[in-house]
Amino acid sequence: MSTLFTVEQVAEHATEKDCWVIVHGKVYDVTSFLSEHPGGKKVLVKVAGKDATKQFDQFHDKAVLEKYGPQLIKGDVAKAKL
8 A cells, every 4th residue: 555645744845865755646756867858847846745746747758757757655645635
């Protein structure tokens, strides 16, 4: 079973030294990837702690997540309770 994180928990990781993003309902810790990101680290830091699915899909295809996702994934976003 995957670790679940709330959107609020992810939002606590919104700095260059602690950078998490949400993409397609999955939580990724991209801190170690910042210096490798071809678009520069500023792009990732700008969406740190947020759902970056829209931005991700504009510039990447599924293969990027398949390549880098396994080593960066933290868990899933918990569904909000109504």
